[in-house]
Amino acid sequence: xxxxxxxxxxxxxxxxxxxxxxxxxxxxxxxxxxxxxxxxxxxxxxxxxxxxxxxxxxxxxxxxxxxxxxxxxxxxxxxxxxxxxxxxxxxxxxxxxxxxxxxxxxxxxxxxxxxxxxxxxxxxxxxxxxxxxxxxxxxxxxxxxxxxxxxxxxxxxxxxxxxxxxxxxxxxxxxxxxxxxxxxxxxxxxxxxxxxxxxxxxxxxxxxxxxxxxxxxxxxxxxxxxxxxxxxxxxxxxxxxxxxxxxxxxxxxxxxxxxxxxxxxxxxxxxxxxxxxxxxxxxxxxxxxxxxxxxxxxxxxxxxxxxxxxxxxxxxxxxxxxxxxxxxxxxxxxxxxxxxxxxxxxxxxxxxxxxxxxxxxxxxxxxxxxxxxxxxxxxxxxxxxxxxxxxxxxxxxxxxxxxxxxxxxxxxxxxxxxxxxxxxxxxxxxxxxxxxxxxxxxxxxxxxxxxxxxxxxxxxxxxxxxxxxxxxxxxxxxxxxxxxxxxxxxxx
Amino acid sequence: xxxxxxxxxxxxxxxxxxxxxxxxxxxxxxxxxxxxxxxxxxxxxxxxxxxxxxxxxxxxxxxxxxxxxxxxxxxxxxxxxxxxxxxxxxxxxxxxxxxxxx
Amino acid sequence: xxxxxxxxxxxxxxxxxxxxxxxxxxxxxxxxxxxxxxxxxxxxxxxxxxxxxxxxxxxxxxxxxxxxxxxxxxxxxxxxxxxxxxxxxxxxxxxxxxxxxxxxxxxxxxxxxxxxxxxxxxxxxxxxxxxxxxxxxxxxxxxxxxxxxxxxxxxxxxxxxx
Numbered sequence: 001x002x003x004x005x006x007x008x009x010x011x012x013x014x015x016x017x018x019x020x021x022x023x024x025x026x027x028x029x030x031x032x033x034x035x036x037x038x039x040x041x042x043x044x045x046x047x048x049x050x051x052x053x054x055x056x057x058x059x060x061x062x063x064x065x066x067x068x069x070x071x072x073x074x075x076x077x078x079x080x081x082x083x084x085x086x087x088x089x090x091x092x093x094x095x096x097x098x099x100x101x102x103x104x105x106x107x108x109x110x111x112x113x114x115x116x117x118x119x120x121x122x123x124x125x126x127x128x129x130x131x132x133x134x135x136x137x138x139x140x141x142x143x144x145x146x147x148x149x150x151x152x153x154x155x156x157x158x159x160x161x162x163x164x165x166x167x168x169x170x171x172x173x174x175x176x177x178x179x180x181x182x183x184x185x186x187x188x189x190x191x192x193x194x195x196x197x198x199x200x201x202x203x204x205x206x207x208x209x210x211x212x213x214x215x216x217x218x219x220x221x222x223x224x225x226x227x228x229x230x231x232x233x234x235x236x237x238x239x240x241x242x243x244x245x246x247x248x249x250x251x252x253x254x255x256x257x258x259x260x261x262x263x264x265x266x267x268x269x270x271x272x273x274x275x276x277x278x279x280x281x282x283x284x285x286x287x288x289x290x291x292x293x294x295x296x297x298x299x300x301x302x303x304x305x306x307x308x309x310x311x312x313x314x315x316x317x318x319x320x321x322x323x324x325x326x327x328x329x330x331x332x333x334x335x336x337x338x339x340x341x342x343x344x345x346x347x348x349x350x351x352x353x354x355x356x357x358x359x360x361x362x363x364x365x366x367x368x369x370x371x372x373x374x375x376x377x378x379x380x381x382x383x384x385x386x387x388x389x390x391x392x393x394x395x396x397x398x399x400x401x402x403x404x405x406x407x408x409x410x411x412x413x414x415x416x417x418x419x420x421x422x423x424x425x426x427x428x429x430x431x432x433x434x435x436x437x438x439x440x441x442x443x444x445x446x447x448x449x450x451x452x453x454x455x456x457x458x459x460x461x462x463x464x465x466x467x468x469x470x471x472x473x474x475x476x477x478x479x480x481x482x483x484x485x486x487x488x489x490x491x492x
Numbered sequence: 493x494x495x496x497x498x499x500x501x502x503x504x505x506x507x508x509x510x511x512x513x514x515x516x517x518x519x520x521x522x523x524x525x526x527x528x529x530x531x532x533x534x535x536x537x538x539x540x541x542x543x544x545x546x547x548x549x550x551x552x553x554x555x556x557x558x559x560x561x562x563x564x565x566x567x568x569x570x571x572x573x574x575x576x577x578x579x580x581x582x583x584x585x586x587x588x589x590x591x592x593x594x
Numbered sequence: 595x596x597x598x599x600x601x602x603x604x605x606x607x608x609x610x611x612x613x614x615x616x617x618x619x620x621x622x623x624x625x626x627x628x629x630x631x632x633x634x635x636x637x638x639x640x641x642x643x644x645x646x647x648x649x650x651x652x653x654x655x656x657x658x659x660x661x662x663x664x665x666x667x668x669x670x671x672x673x674x675x676x677x678x679x680x681x682x683x684x685x686x687x688x689x690x691x692x693x694x695x696x697x698x699x700x701x702x703x704x705x706x707x708x709x710x711x712x713x714x715x716x717x718x719x720x721x722x723x724x725x726x727x728x729x730x731x732x733x734x735x736x737x738x739x740x741x742x743x744x745x746x747x748x749x750x751x752x753x754x755x756x
Contacts, residue, residue, distance in 0.1 A: 017741070144745045147746060167531065198705070503602045519673050526621055549641055551720055553720075555728075567656050
């Protein structure tokens with residue numbers, strides 16, 4: 001049942017504040033994790049039907065009346081749904097212990113679930129205006145979550161994030177309105193067909209520019225990235241993991257490329273522009289990350305840089321490039337989620353995130369140090385971890401398409417990535433134990449458990465790379481590539 | 493009626509411009525949010541006018557109503573944030589919000 | 595048509611006032627007037643339901659929220675704006691006006707009209723049967739807004755200091 005991906009989180013979120021009156025901690029924990037575990041299970045169950053049928057379109061009847069609750073599920077959506085459910089399950093496991101000192105767990109979980117419902121909805125709808133709406137659902141929840149600590153930095157970051165993000169979505173909506181005016185429809189397929197008959201390339205170009213501006217701001221591509229290094233580090237660690245791991249990808253990259261691939265069509269000029277944007281983000285953010293003292297700020301810059309890789313692969317538009325980019329999207333969601341959760345563990349253990357003060361924690365907290373190493377190496381692209389394969393595929397795709405310059409930059413940027421991750425590892429975990437950290441203890445059980453699960457995913461996906469690539473990534477990439485083919489055949 | 497489309501979008505763009513100008517230059521937090529409201533007026537004018545000019549008014553109307561609902565949720569969240577910020581530093585000046593640097 | 599253009603100009607003027615006036619209460623009120631004018635424009639565009647929402651919710655509810663916030667943040671809100679900003683505004687506005695007029699006319703006039711033909715059904719049917727998904731999303735947005743306000747105005751159970 002595809003529709004449950006939206007309804008179940010919303011229902012649970014609506015009941016959580018009431019439940020929170022009776023049970024402050026236990027019941028919200030159990031309910032949230034059960035709901036998310038159910039979604040992961042549901043996503044796994046859907047693999048087989050998608051494999052057999054290709055696309056599922058489900059219409060819901062309500063009390064016998066036919067209403068238009070249409071969801072369309074293909075390989076790409078399912079892949080995104082699975083990523084969202086899996087990472088958010090681990091994050092909510094982590095929150096069980098981490099949220100102890102924030103209080104008001106039920107409100108936190110409710111907002112968390114609304115955000116997940118928004119992202120799932122965004123992934124499932126085949127309609128431009130609904131894309132905007134679910135974007136806004138996830139965004140409103142995320143403003144509150146960034147400010148959840150109610151400290152000075154949190155509020156400031158959240159306000160900046162809100163201002164920029166509202167402007168971004170206003171531009172996306174204006175562009176949607178103009179497209180609606182030109183074609184008289186909002187459904188992806190109908191719009192794509194309507195645009196095919198129109199001779200209005202200039203207006204369409206303006207619309208695309210607005211889309212890139214709006215969704216690029218949500219995805220924090222480099223000219224539009226200013227809010228991210230404030231907003232992501234200020235949030236509580238699970239929410240940083242959520243924002244960096246999932247929200248920028250779903251509301252930025254997914255929305256942008258879904259619209260480009262299924263509605264507008266990827267022209268060579270557009271492809272060049274997006275590849276350039278991706279490369280710039282990749283390099284600039286990696287250089288900025290090197291100078292950071294705060295672990296979470298460094299991780300935030302690293303997110304921008306890795307988003308650059310994903311955009312580069314998707315903008316290339318060849319099947320191999322798309323597959324590599326999607327695989328990197330999954331790997332980055334898992335590994336960056338893991339690293340942000342780890343930074344939360346470090347903060348929980350020591351009370352600081354400043355790299356200069358940390359040192360030699362490795363002997364005291366072997367689990368945190370180990371999982372951190374796995375996540376860092378996976379993002380940096382060290383074999384045999386998962387991140388290596390995805391970067392390799394993206395670079396191979398670039399070479400295959402004869403884009404040698406971009407391939408070279410991608411390789412160089414991945415060396416930079418390795419450098420600053422080793423910097424974190426060396427400053428925080430290796431070396432001499434500073435006097436004041438000699439008494440620290442390992443993080444609580446659920447926090448370590450969530451980290452271990454995510455680290456295991458990194459390792460296992462790397463080892464069983466071939467079957468996973470065949471069953472998960474290829475159908476998703478095929479679904480996307482089919483979209484391009486169709487739109488291209490219509491002659492745009 | 494179709495040639496009127498550009499007229500309405502002209503005014504919508506004007507509203508968006510006024511809002512953006514204010515967002516980029518002003519310092520008062522509440523002023524900044526009023527600017528966001530001006531932008532969203534431009535957007536809802538664009539939605540309804542597009543529907544009216546292109547014979548899709550019923551659809552456009554339901555979109556505009558949905559947009560109003562989104563606006564209310566945003567306003568509530570943003571004003572709650574502003575009040576919280578005011579409680580912390582007793583001022584609405586955006587220049588005091590520069591502890592974090594991009 | 596002339597009435598419509600007058601209304602649109604009024605909308606722009608009041609919006610500009612809303613950002614230029616120094617007194618926040620007056621700014622919020624001129625924003626409300628702008629909403630009112632927008633509502634009338636909607637009504638004249640044969641969108642009565644959207645007009646009602648615009649007037650009651652945006653001109654009413656949102657203005658009340660703004661004034662409430664302004665009242666709650668009364669002390670020490672003397673934020674000085676740069677003088678240059680207000681002086682430069684008309685210049686930029688006229689500049690944009692010219693560009694906007696030229697661009698819009700040349701871009702949009704070439705777009706062919708859609709095949710005419712009135713829409714089927716009534717407004718209620720369109721909202722409930724065609725855009726049902728939007729209603730689900732609306733529930734989500736409202737839930738998010740309510741929870742956000744709950745989260746931001748909660749009492750801290752214990753003080754966490756960093």
